[in-house]
Amino acid sequence: VKSIGVLTSGGDAPGMNAAVRAVARTCLNKGIDVYGVMLGYKGLHEGQFYKFNRHSTRNIINIGGTILKSARFPEFKNPQTRLEAIEQMKSVGMEALVVIGGDGSYHGALELTKLGVNCIGIPGTIDNDIPLTDHTIGFDTALNTIVEALDRLRDTSGSHQRCTILEVMGRTCGDLAVNAGLACGAEIVITSETGFDEEKVIERLRQSKAGDKKHAIVVITEHVTDVNELAKRIEAATGFETRANVLGHLQRGGRPSANDRVLASRMGVRAVELLEQGKGGLAICEQGGVITEVPMLTLFDSKRDVPEELYEDVLKLR
Numbered sequence: 001v002k003s004i005g006v007l008t009s010g011g012d013a014p015g016m017n018a019a020v021r022a023v024a025r026t027c028l029n030k031g032i033d034v035y036g037v038m039l040g041y042k043g044l045h046e047g048q049f050y051k052f053n054r055h056s057t058r059n060i061i062n063i064g065g066t067i068l069k070s071a072r073f074p075e076f077k078n079p080q081t082r083l084e085a086i087e088q089m090k091s092v093g094m095e096a097l098v099v100i101g102g103d104g105s106y107h108g109a110l111e112l113t114k115l116g117v118n119c120i121g122i123p124g125t126i127d128n129d130i131p132l133t134d135h136t137i138g139f140d141t142a143l144n145t146i147v148e149a150l151d152r153l154r155d156t157s158g159s160h161q162r163c164t165i166l167e168v169m170g171r172t173c174g175d176l177a178v179n180a181g182l183a184c185g186a187e188i189v190i191t192s193e194t195g196f197d198e199e200k201v202i203e204r205l206r207q208s209k210a211g212d213k214k215h216a217i218v219v220i221t222e223h224v225t226d227v228n229e230l231a232k233r234i235e236a237a238t239g240f241e242t243r244a245n246v247l248g249h250l251q252r253g254g255r256p257s258a259n260d261r262v263l264a265s266r267m268g269v270r271a272v273e274l275l276e277q278g279k280g281g282l283a284i285c286e287q288g289g290v291i292t293e294v295p296m297l298t299l300f301d302s303k304r305d306v307p308e309e310l311y312e313d314v315l316k317l318r
């Protein structure tokens with residue numbers, strides 16, 4: 001392969017820049033031309049390409065967000081749009097593509113591969129919701145951001161003897177919530193995977209209050225329920241003064257953690273090596289500390305393992 005493009009797609013995640021850097025440097029060290037594609041698939045379609053040189057990815061390994069920008073571009077589901085994107089790639093001689101994003105972004109990559117443009121996916125999302133990889137790039141940084149927020153909330157929750165609810169991101173994946181809950185000694189973790197039984201939650205908080213607990217932390221994944229309304233109902237039913245917080249997009253930014261930089265760097269190198277071998281339609285994964293790859297089709301047919309033992313440990317440590 002003589003020329004490779006790299007793009008970031010979907011929600012940004014800390015560590016994406018480290019992955020872009022790894023892709024670019026690996027290419028340049030192998031004598032392969034490399035282009036940054038701006039704005040994800042939208043930029044691919046519009047031909048927004050930027051040819052990298054050795055200086056282009058300097059000083060970005062430690063920076064959050066994505067220098068390539070990201071955009072949602074549902075139009076890429078249209079076969080004609082994909083053909084037009086391939087024409088843009090051909091116009092600069094770009095033969096293959098690395099797509100850094102969530103598994104939604106992998107669908108476009110697989111379609112391009114079917115059309116003869118080899119694509120490799122790198123899992124970049126704070127949600128950790130991609131099957132067959134232990135971690136996605138950005139998850140560790142977001143988790144540490146949540147832990148810092150929870151530590152602060154614990155201070156004030158303790159001072160005022162309150163119940164504090166923190167809503168975190170994750171889409172339908174509870175990994176951020178359960179890991180943060182375990183790291184911060186939460187009373188209760190609620191995710192779409194645990195299900196939400198409000199009576200049970202209230203009963204548990206009643207028991208805590210009746211015991212010697214003076215304050216409580218509840219971590220909940222977004223989209224499960226309205227946390228402000230839940231706070232009111234908890235307060236009314238348990239007598240625990242309750243405050244709700246939504247952490248929001250704070251979770252998406254910030255300096256990537258060491259773990260995310262290492263993961264991103266290793267995955268970026270691997271992606272280029274696979275393209276060099278003429279492979280495509282593969283998703284890079286981390287399994288038990290080993291960087292490997294699976295066919296995207298296998299990944300689409302797989303379900304994520306819910307980390308049951310983490311949920312059990314939260315209960316054991318209440």
Ligand code: F6P
Nearest residue numbers: 011125126127169170171222252
């Ligand atoms: O996928 C990352 C994520 O941050 C999710 O956790 C969240 O549901 C979503 O993106 C938010 O999307 P947006 O940035 O478009 O509001």
